[in-house]
Amino acid sequence: MTTKDSAADFSIAGELSVLADGIIGFLDKHAPPDAVSRWRQNGVVDREVWRSAGAAGLLCPSMPSEYGGAGGDFRHEAMILRQLMLRGLDGWGIPLHNGIVAPYILHYGTEEQRIRWLPRLADGTLVGAIAMTEPGAGSDLQGIRCKAVKEGGFYRISGTKTFITNGQTADLIIVVCKTDPDAGSRGISLLVVETAQLEGFRRGRNLHKLGMEIGDTSELFFDDVRVPTSNLLGEVEGQGFAQLMRQLPRERLLIAHECMAIIDYALELTLAYVRERQAFGKALIEFQNTSFVLAGAKTEATVTKVFVDHCTQLLLDGALDAAMASMAKLNSSETACHIVDECLQLHGGYGYMNECPIAQLYKDVRVKRIYGGTSEIMKLLIARAL
Numbered sequence: 001m002t003t004k005d006s007a008a009d010f011s012i013a014g015e016l017s018v019l020a021d022g023i024i025g026f027l028d029k030h031a032p033p034d035a036v037s038r039w040r041q042n043g044v045v046d047r048e049v050w051r052s053a054g055a056a057g058l059l060c061p062s063m064p065s066e067y068g069g070a071g072g073d074f075r076h077e078a079m080i081l082r083q084l085m086l087r088g089l090d091g092w093g094i095p096l097h098n099g100i101v102a103p104y105i106l107h108y109g110t111e112e113q114r115i116r117w118l119p120r121l122a123d124g125t126l127v128g129a130i131a132m133t134e135p136g137a138g139s140d141l142q143g144i145r146c147k148a149v150k151e152g153g154f155y156r157i158s159g160t161k162t163f164i165t166n167g168q169t170a171d172l173i174i175v176v177c178k179t180d181p182d183a184g185s186r187g188i189s190l191l192v193v194e195t196a197q198l199e200g201f202r203r204g205r206n207l208h209k210l211g212m213e214i215g216d217t218s219e220l221f222f223d224d225v226r227v228p229t230s231n232l233l234g235e236v237e238g239q240g241f242a243q244l245m246r247q248l249p250r251e252r253l254l255i256a257h258e259c260m261a262i263i264d265y266a267l268e269l270t271l272a273y274v275r276e277r278q279a280f281g282k283a284l285i286e287f288q289n290t291s292f293v294l295a296g297a298k299t300e301a302t303v304t305k306v307f308v309d310h311c312t313q314l315l316l317d318g319a320l321d322a323a324m325a326s327m328a329k330l331n332s333s334e335t336a337c338h339i340v341d342e343c344l345q346l347h348g349g350y351g352y353m354n355e356c357p358i359a360q361l362y363k364d365v366r367v368k369r370i371y372g373g374t375s376e377i378m379k380l381l382i383a384r385a386l
């Protein structure tokens with residue numbers, strides 16, 4: 001590593017540490033425990049907190065400043081996500097807003113579209129969502145049925161989406177549609193839908209989830225919804241599938257970062273517990289089984305982190321491919337589920353009580369093997385590259 005590289009590393013580390021302190025301060029003020037338990041009960045984070053997050057610079061940190069962002073990169077998004085996870089705020093859809101929705105618009109939008117949407121995503125005027133999954137199609141994205149038919153200067157969208165993060169809150173939704181049902185993957189396009197006073201658009205139930213209860217996850221209904229053709233992301237129809245395939249590695253790496261934060265939080269909680277809790281006249285940590293389980297977990301965590309960091313560097317260099325991103329997601333999510341399970345076991349019966357933070361992590365972590373592409377789909381993608 002050259003001296004210049006070291007200086008750059010030092011500077012980004014300092015910047016990320018300042019950002020972490022800023023987020024901690026923000027969460028102390030805007031996410032006190034009583035607010036979080038209300039959000040958990042309501043299944044949604046208060047809308048005005050999104051605006052405060054925008055004002056505090058926590059939305060769109062990696063967007064260029066000319067579009068209202070903070071001019072950072074993926075590492076800034078990952079730090080925001082990490083601090084949310086370390087507070088047990090898994091489910092608040094900021095990582096998706098920052099790390100998925102905004103980058104689609106930046107990378108595939110026209111200049112007019114970037115100017116139209118990014119500043120409002122950055123200041124929290126708009127909350128973003130992306131709607132791929134349908135009741136009949138999740139892993140098999142080519143099997144979606146939602147269609148968009150062009151008519152003059154408009155598209156008419158009809159279809160149903162489900163499991164959509166930020167579904168109750170979102171004001172801007174990237175909808176995956178078929179613009180040519182006979183053209184297979186080349187018939188898929190991404191349409192940006194602004195929901196305000198939009199005729200034919202309806203939000204379904206806020207779905208009750210096993211975990212991540214503070215975030216809203218919903219069905220969405222599009223019944224002959226009219227959007228201008230200028231809302232087609234990029235200007236050419238049929239690019240949607242390729243756009244998705246190019247962005248999904250980024251989404252999967254974000255989930256890997258979520259898993260790393262969950263692992264660190266689980267280990268921190270568990271170490272504190274086993275140092276305190278006594279059985280047979282000594283602290284649990286003094287049993288060899290306890291220390292061996294934690295030593296094994298720490299080893300798995302460290303090995304996982306090294307690979308996730310490697311993939312992060314590949315992403316920053318523009319070289320993260322589908323197989324590597326899939327390996328990062330597969331390994332980190334399976335490892336996180338395993339470690340959280342072991343950590344819960346070390347908490348004994350208390351670990352099974354909902355009031356215990358490890359119980360919350362146990363519920364939250366399970367979906368990491370499912371959303372953003374299941375572990376089985378990750379294996380398919382890795383196998384294809386063998």
Ligand SMILES: Cc1cc2nc3c(=O)[nH]c(=O)nc-3n(C[C@H](O)[C@H](O)[C@H](O)COP(=O)(O)OP(=O)(O)OC[C@H]3O[C@@H](n4cnc5c(N)ncnc54)[C@H](O)[C@@H]3O)c2cc1C
Nearest residue numbers: 130131132133137138139163164165370371372373374376
């Ligand atoms: C909390 C949560 C939030 C979500 N947020 C969003 C969101 O914001 N936007 C969005 O679009 N979607 C979202 N999703 C949807 C998520 O991405 C899908 O649930 C996921 O991709 C799996 O699709 P599916 O549920 O239809 O399962 P299916 O595709 O029906 O899969 C069922 C099972 O079959 C297996 N399987 C499927 N195909 C194969 C195969 N070829 N080989 C081997 N096994 C296979 C799967 O691995 C799985 O085990 C979210 C889901 C959850 C739970």
